[in-house]
Amino acid sequence: MTAANVEPVEILAFGPHPDDVELGCGGALAALAQRGTSFGIVDLTRGEMGTRGTPEIRAREAAEAARILGARFRTNLDLGDGDLRTDRAAQRLVVEVVRRSRPRLVLAPLGADRHPDHVRANRLVADASWYAGLSKLETGLAPHRPDQVVFYAAYVLVPPTFLVDVSAAFATKLAALRAHRSQFHDPNSGEPETYVSSRGFFEGIEARARALGRIANVEYAEGFIANVPPTLADPVAAFLGYEGGKKA
């Protein structure tokens, strides 16, 4: 891992593969960055088992996507695509990146997913985010426990605990996804078509964000799942415009 560029941020988003953060929470991250919230991205694998692209191509695409979203850094723990490691050494790497970046909020994939690496990543990140706060776990870095680990879903439909309005950032999310040229729909690509590279998959990203947006009467939203309910500073503001009328 290249930890040199990891710096303190308010949000740390983990993805099993180099495009999962963009898919699951890229809109929310871009929207928050537009308002000055800092975030970093940690990819757990290089996506070397992917049908399309190579680890080198994917690293370049991931760096470009991170720049588009406004990330402070993007790093890769290289834990093995297709058999994502969750052993003690892997846990330790996640603990170290949490302690270096000291986020208030960690974003991780939901445990219910079609890809086994996503299921493993869910457990690994949730566990290590907790262990990072144990003072007797010596890593040479100060202990730090994020306030919460919140989960994003990009595949299954799970009722979200809360929504983030990403209307103003949705074009940025799509631009970041398109930076992953080797992965998504490209009619000129000679590589084999996959579930993710089909035209329908990309259309589904928009359909999903639109469907979630309808709940809040906004154009596009992303949904997040938390183990505990968030505290709203202002419930009136939180539901403003749901039934029409003027937005603040």
Ligand SMILES: [Zn+2]
């Ligand atoms: Zn993935």
